[in-house]
Amino acid sequence: MTTLLKNAKYLLPDYVSWGEGDILLAGGRIAAVGALPQGAEADEVIDARGKLVIPGFINAHAHSYTGYLKGSIDCMPLDIYMLHAIAGGSSRSAREIYVSTMVEALEMLKSGTTSVVDHFSERPSLTTEGLRSAADAFDNLGMRANIATMFADRGFLDTIPLLPGELPDEVRDRPSGRAQSPEEYIAVVEQAYLDARERDGRVRVILGTDGPQRCSDHLLELTGELERKYEMGWQTHALEAKTQAVFAREQYGVGLIEHMRDMGLLNSRLSLVHAVWLSEREMELCAEYGVNIVHCPGSNLHLGSGIAPVGRYRELGVNVALGSDGGNCGGVAMPEQLRLAARLSRVTEPDYARWLTAADALKMDYSGGKRVLMRGSCGAIAEGADADLVLLDADNCLWQPEGDLTCQLVYGESGANVDTVFVAGRKVLQGGRSTLVDEEALYAEAREY
Numbered sequence: 471m472t473t474l475l476k477n478a479k480y481l482l483p484d485y486v487s488w489g490e491g492d493i494l495l496a497g498g499r500i501a502a503v504g505a506l507p508q509g510a511e512a513d514e515v516i517d518a519r520g521k522l523v524i525p526g527f528i529n530a531h532a533h534s535y536t537g538y539l540k541g542s543i544d545c546m547p548l549d550i551y552m553l554h555a556i557a558g559g560s561s562r563s564a565r566e567i568y569v570s571t572m573v574e575a576l577e578m579l580k581s582g583t584t585s586v587v588d589h590f591s592e593r594p595s596l597t598t599e600g601l602r603s604a605a606d607a608f609d610n611l612g613m614r615a616n617i618a619t620m621f622a623d624r625g626f627l628d629t630i631p632l633l634p635g636e637l638p639d640e641v642r643d644r645p646s647g648r649a650q651s652p653e654e655y656i657a658v659v660e661q662a663y664l665d666a667r668e669r670d671g672r673v674r675v676i677l678g679t680d681g682p683q684r685c686s687d688h689l690l691e692l693t694g695e696l697e698r699k700y701e702m703g704w705q706t707h708a709l710e711a712k713t714q715a716v717f718a719r720e721q722y723g724v725g726l727i728e729h730m731r732d733m734g735l736l737n738s739r740l741s742l743v744h745a746v747w748l749s750e751r752e753m754e755l756c757a758e759y760g761v762n763i764v765h766c767p768g769s770n771l772h773l774g775s776g777i778a779p780v781g782r783y784r785e786l787g788v789n790v791a792l793g794s795d796g797g798n799c800g801g802v803a804m805p806e807q808l809r810l811a812a813r814l815s816r817v818t819e820p821d822y823a824r825w826l827t828a829a830d831a832l833k834m835d836y837s838g839g840k841r842v843l844m845r846g847s848c849g850a851i852a853e854g855a856d857a858d859l860v861l862l863d864a865d866n867c868l869w870q871p872e873g874d875l876t877c878q879l880v881y882g883e884s885g886a887n888v889d890t891v892f893v894a895g896r897k898v899l900q901g902g903r904s905t906l907v908d909e910e911a912l913y914a915e916a917r918e919y
Contacts (some may be wrong), residue, residue, distance in 0.1 A: 471758045472496040473895065474512035475861075476783050480523035481876070484851040488875050491522065495857040503853055510753040518889075520865040522875065525849050526584025526858040526891065527804035528839025531705065531743045531764045531793025534604055535559040537570035538919060539798040541730035548711040548773045555798065556626065556722040560593040562728070566919050567592065571607035573916050574797055580886025581803035583857040584893045585614040585843055587705055587764075587793070589678050589743070590908075591633070594651040596621055601662040605673045612898035612906055614858070616843055618678025618705040619662070621655045622685050629684045631717045652689040655714060656696055663702055670687065676703035681710075682726055683718055687733065694735045703739045703844050705764070710744035711775050727752035727761075736761055741842045743793060744769070745783075753779070757786040762842050765834070767810035769795030780811065780826070781819050791838035803885040808835060812880060823896040828880035857895035863887045 475493040480503070482489050491504035494512060502510065539558045542549055562570070571588070578586060588608070592600040596619055600761040608615040627637065659677060666675040677697050679685050685693070698706045709715050709726055718726035725746060731735055738760030745763045750755070756763065765778050783790050792811055808831040815826040836849035848856040864870070868882050891899035898905055 471513040471895075472501075472511075473892070473897070474506075474510070474515045475518045475523060476515060477861075478521070478523045479520040479881075481525065481832075483852050484829070485768050485836065486829045486876055491861070493851065495859075495892060495895040498857055498896075499847075500851065500853055500855045500857050518861060520863065521861040521889065522864045522869070522879075523851065524582070524860050524862065524879065525836055525855075525892065526860050527582045527853055528791070528822040528835055528843060528849055529578055529583045529586040529794050529802065529804055530741065530791035530842040531577045531766055531795060532574065532578070532586050532588055532664060532802055532835075532840045533591060533796035534571035534588045534607070535562075535567075535573045536796030536798045537572075537574035537916070539796070541798070543772070543798050544772065548775055549713055551773055552626060552704045555796070556593060562592070564599045567600050568603040568607050569912065569919060571604045571917050572611065572907065572912055574802060575608055575611050575613055575615075575648040576907070576909070576912070577797065578802050578804075579611060579891060579899055579903065579904070580888060581861075582888045582891070583802070583804050584860070584891060585839070585845070585848060586617045587618055587842060589705060589707075590617045590618050591620045594806075596655055596658050598658055598665070599659070599663055601675060602665070605666060605669070605675070608673050609669065610906060611904065612893045612896055613844075614672045614845070614848070614893060616674045616676050616703065616705075617662075617666075618676050619655075619659045620678045620680050621650070622680035623649050623652055623655075623689050623690075624684050624686060626684065627777050628683075629717060630713055631720060652686065652692050655689070656692045658910065660696060663700060673834065676705065678704065679706045681707040681714065682730055683714055690730070690733055690735060692732065697739065701739060703741075705743060705842075708742035708745055709747040710770070711773075712747050715747040725749050725752045727755050731759070731858050736849045738762070739844065741791070743795075744775065744778065746770060746778045748779070752769045753782060753786055753788070756783070757790045760789075762789045762791060762838070763810060764791045764793045764842060765808070766812050767806070768801070768807055769799035771810070777814050777818055777819070781824060782817055789838050789841050790834050791842045792835045804835060805880070805885050806834065807881050808880045828874075828877045832876065857892055859892045860888055861890040864890045
C-alpha cells in the first residue's frame with residue numbers, strides 16, 4: 471500500500487540538517503519528499519505533526535542468541551565472559567532459537583532499528599533448521615537482517631594465551647564433543663544462503679566465522695572460497711581483546727589481519743567487529759583493501775576490552791559502522807551506541823577540533839552501516855531510498871523546546887519515544903507496539919524458555 475506522511479519534519483541525507491514537508495511511500499521506497507507531485511494520493515495518510523522522522527537505525531553487529539541472556543554478565547573480561555556466553559547459548563531447539571531471535575529483534579525495532587547484522591550462533595553445530603528459525607523471526611517482525619553464521623573449529627581454551635599450568639588439569643584434560651567439520655559448516659551455509667535468496671530480499675544469509683584465531687586455516691580457506699563464489703559478505707570478530715593480539719602473534723608470527731591478508735581474505739565485503747587492538751600496519755591494510763570496521767562501544771566498555779581507535783580508522787579512510795553486540799553486554803538500542811561513539815572520541819583525542827560530532831555518529835550508523843549490509847539504498851530520507859522510517863514522538867520534555875535537533879537526537883533520545891516504524895513501506899510498529907506479532911504471548915513463551 472502507499473502511505474503519505476503529511477507535515478513531516480525529517481532528517482536530511484547530510485545528517486545535519488532537517489527538512490519540512492510531506493513524504494510519500496510507495497512500492498517499498500520513498501517515492502517523493504518535500505513538495506509532492508500535484509494530485510498525489512495514498513491509501514493511508516498520517517499527520518506527522520509533533521513527530522520527527524528519521525531513517526531506521528542500522529545495527530551492524532548483534533547476537534540474537536542473547537535474547538535469553540539479559541542481565542547475566544557483570545564485571546567479566548571477554549575471555550571469561552565467553553565461557554558463560556557459550557554455555558548459555560548452547561543446545562537450543564528450533565523454536566527456542568525463533569523466540570530468542572524474536573525477543574532480541576523486537577527490542578531493536580522498538581528502539582528504532584530497522585536493519586541488523588545478526589552474528590548468529592547455534593552450538594554445538596550450525597543447522598539449516600536453526601538458521602531458518604532465525605530468518606522466520608526477522609521475517610515475521612518485518613525487519614531487514616543479514617544473518618552471519620558464526621562458527622569456529624578450534625576449542626576456545628586452545629585460543630587464549632594461558633601460562634603453563636594456569637589451566638586446571640580437570641579442565642585441560644576434559645574431552646570435548648565432536649566438532650562440526652569445516653566442510654559440514656560450509657555446506658549448511660551455502661544451502662541456507664540459497665534458501666534465503668528465495669525470500670523477498672529483506673533477510674539474507676552471509677558468512678560469519680567467530681574469530682579468525684579460533685578457526686583453522688583450512689576453515690578460513692573454505693570460508694574465503696565460498697565468499698568469493700557468491701560475493702555474499704563475511705563478518706567476524708577481530709582483535710577485540712588484547713589477549714587475541716598476543717595470541718595471534720604467538721600463533722602466526724605476524725598480526726592477525728596480516729595473516730588474513732596473506733591468505734587472500736581481505737576485501738570490501740568483509741567487516742571486522744570490535745577491532746580494538748589492531749597495529750598501525752593492520753589498520754593500514756584495512757584501508758588498502760577496503761575492509762569495514764564495526765565499532766561496538768558499549769560492549770567494549772562492558773567487557774573492559776578497550777576503546778577502538780575510531781579516529782585513526784577515519785583518518786585512514788576506513789569505513790566505520792556501529793553495532794550493539796549482544797543484549798547481555800548492556801542492551802541493543804542503537805541510540806546508546808551513537809552517544810558512546812561520539813563521547814569516547816573525547817577521551818582518546820586531546821584536540822577537540824577532531825572529536826566526533828553528533829552528525830559524525832549518525833553517518834557511521836547510516837552510511838557506514840549500509841556498506842556493511844551491502845544495501846545501498848537504505849539509511850537516508852531521499853527519493854528512491856528504501857522506505858525504512860522511524861517516527862519519534864517529539865511532543866515531550868526531551869524534545870521541547872527544540873534546539874539543534876541532531877544533537878538532541880544523538881545525546882538525548884534513548885529510543886523510548888519511538889512511535890511508528892516502517893520497513894520497506896510496511897508499518898511494522900504503531901503506537902510503540904508491533905503490528906505483526908502478539909507481544910504478550912511472545913514474552914510468556916520467552917519466560918518459559
